Amino acid sequence: MSGTPAAYAAVDLGASSGRVMVGRVGPGTLELSEAHRFPNRPVRLPEGLRWDILALYAGVLDGLRAAGQVDSVGIDSWAVDHGLLDADGMLLGNPVHYRDSRTEGVAEKLWATLPPEELYAATGLQYAPFNTLYQLLAARSTRQYASAARLLLLPDLLTHWLTGTEGTELTNASTTQLIDPRTRDWAHGVAERAGVDLGLFAPLRQPGDPAGLLRPEVLEETGLTGPVPVTTVASHDTASAVVAVPAGNERFAYICTGTWSLAGLELTAPVLTEDSRAANFTNELGVDGTVRYLRNIMGLWLLQECVRAWGDPDLGALLRGAAAVPGLRSVIDAGDPAFLAPGRMPERIAAACRETGQPVPGTPAETTRCILDSLALAHRRAVQDAQRLAGHPVDVVHIVGGGTRNTLLCQLTADACGLPVVAGPTEAAALGNVLVQARAHGKAGDLADMRRLLARTQAPTRYTPQGDTARWRAAEARYGRTPRATPAGPVRTSQEQHHAGHLRRPADPGHSRPPGRGRRSP
CATH class of the missing domain: 3.30.420.40 (ATPase, nucleotide binding domain)
Known part of the structure; x- marks a missing residue:
């Protein structure tokens, strides 16, 4: 180089x-x-x-x-x-x-x-x-x-x-x-x-x-x-964002957060079992012969649509209010395709809580806490299911993308997974894009070298799990642990690629970037 x-x-x-x-x-x-x-x-x-x-x-x-x-x-x-x-x-x-x-x-x-x-x-x-x-x-x-x-x-x-x-x-x-x-x-x-x-x-x-x-x-x-x-x-x-996961030799899961959450593992071979299909995991290809084995989760789209419906409230104040709301009071299935379309998101979330016999959020702060708890719960399920289905245990969860700015979501994800979370970089997709170009032109090494460079030059934040995961297990039981399958067979969740994203304003709710990708992120 x-x-x-x-x-x-x-x-x-x-x-x-x-x-x-x-x-x-x-x-x-x-x-x-x-x-x-x-x-x-x-x-x-x-x-x-x-x-x-x-x-x-x-x-x-x-x-x-x-x-x-x-x-x-x-x-x-x-x-x-x-x-x-x-x-x-x-x-x-x-x-x-x-x-x-x-x-x-x-x-x-x-x-x-x-x-x-x-x-x-x-x-x-x-x-x-x-x-x-x-x-x-x-x-x-x-x-x-x-x-x-x-x-x-x-x-x-x-x-x-x-x-x-x-x-x-x-x-x-x-x-x-x-x-x-x-x-x-x-x-x-x-x-x-x-x-x-x-x-x-x-x-x-x-x-x-x-x-x-x-x-x-x-x-x-x-x-x-x-x-x-x-x-x-x-x-x-999302493939570019995964390049920018600053992992070392540890066994890791990743979550590319934004309009969508893409949660899973980096593998060397696909998992094509019937159990994997029933759990609605996807095998998408990554750089250097890798496979991105992941589940697509609705992600911060839920909050973006609520913010749009509420008329652009102050996001910092909204998240502070959500942090003060008791946790896991109400949760929804963040993979439910009922939330795929735009419009009337606060009412649809309230209806989902009502239908499952849970307290109905009555304020924007309560709805926001419901969304973030539900996303953390979906992250937990995806990380656990990926390990089980791939026979690939992990020791840490890396979160990249715009959702890394949401400190409450990052901490809740650590709590739900019972694993340390390393959050950053925020601009993961752009960094992965740049690094692949740099390697092609002799300015960067292999994938491991690129990630070492990321770890040296970026400043991730580490979150340590707090509390007992038993309360998250109890919350899972409220609507079923895994995504539901249709009578025809496939699972009723959604995908994109989004892409890493972050809330700024209703007209541009996903980008500091959006989805999902957000990621994402299809």
């Missing part, structure tokens, strides 16, 4: 905002600064909910202009969503938002010919109604789909506009439900039985692969001096 620090632009897109960060990497140096932040405002059209992809691209160009001269550019975003291009490379309409209702009932039709047990055994992906596979089946009868010659996942679409090249990055491709996690290649049998033409997809790319150079028009627009390479990173934001 050469000694002069280099600068890398990390384009980090979440479901409610995007930003361009600049990372500087050298021997013993890892610095990150924000160049530009811009909103991501989906638009509800007569035909449904759509992403404003042109506004996102304009934000990326503005961010690159603000970043100044850099040695490389990398892009990560949420998962599953995509754009369709015609034979001339023209985009066929705005990409559909994963929360759009077009996939309702689609999975059940597929299971009639491709049972969920077989689908999981082949792809290892948890059931979520918006997985790319179901989106494609929902679109199959449309003129847009009939005209499509190419499908590009959103980070690959933006890379295509920046460089003119086409590719499908592997960690994000693994969320489509069309990748075999054992071979790390397309699941040809699944595609054939589902009637999906894999020829729509561009060739697979690995994190670290070159993705072309910024086009002359982009250089002119941004004021950069070429050549400037674009480097393929772990373009699923």
Whole structure:
């Protein structure tokens, strides 16, 4: 590794905002600064909910202009969503938002010919109604789909506009439900039985692969001096966030917190058992041959929607009020798909408490405490279930992403899991993006070296578990310990990738970043 620090632009897109960060990497140096932040405002059209992809691209160009001269550019975003291009490379309409209702009932039709047990055994992906596979089946009868010659996942679409090249990055491709996690290649049998033409997809790319150079028009627009390479990173934001877990040799679980909570383990092989499917764990691919074995939990979306409904209260005061509310008074299932859609979240949480015979939260502080207790409980269940299903015990839980700013949630997670929690870095997805670029350009070592650099240069906070976990076990019994399965088989929880996120204001509730990813974070 050469000694002069280099600068890398990390384009980090979440479901409610995007930003361009600049990372500087050298021997013993890892610095990150924000160049530009811009909103991501989906638009509800007569035909449904759509992403404003042109506004996102304009934000990326503005961010690159603000970043100044850099040695490389990398892009990560949420998962599953995509754009369709015609034979001339023209985009066929705005990409559909994963929360759009077009996939309702689609999975059940597929299971009639491709049972969920077989689908999981082949792809290892948890059931979520918006997985790319179901989106494609929902679109199959449309003129847009009939005209499509190419499908590009959103980070690959933006890379295509920046460089003119086409590719499908592997960690994000693994969320489509069309990748075999054992071979790390397309699941040809699944595609054939589902009637999906894999020829729509561009060739697979690995994190670290070159993705072309910024086009002359982009250089002119941004004021950069070429050549400037674009480097393929772990373009699923959660995959980038997991790169930035500052773990050493300890056995660890991770939780990428934001609009979604992605909780699980880093493994060397997928877990494809029926028990794993029934528990709704997913096997998504990470860097360097790793598997992200995790469960998707609704995450801070619950609080974001409540804050929006309450009219932007002071978040600090709200969390202080929640800390004063007795713990575990009422809990909800943070994986219940009843909470997936936006709108009227405080009323829906109250109804869930009422239906389960628990005290109904009467104030914003009580509702907030209910949400945070419920998220900590969901984190506990996910960490415990992952260890059991994978035969992989852990000694510590690393929390990364925007939720690390929520000290009450971090402490409650330590209490619920009965394990120490190490919280940080907050900007995990952007840091993972930067580090993969740096390694590709000779400025960082392997995954272990990258994590050692993170541990030396970032300042995580450690939380020690307090109290007896017996009260958390009792709370679990109120609505059942594991996510419930539908009669057809798959589990009724949700996924994204979100991405690490954090509450700032109702218009941008997820980003310091959002989801889930938030993470996330699909």
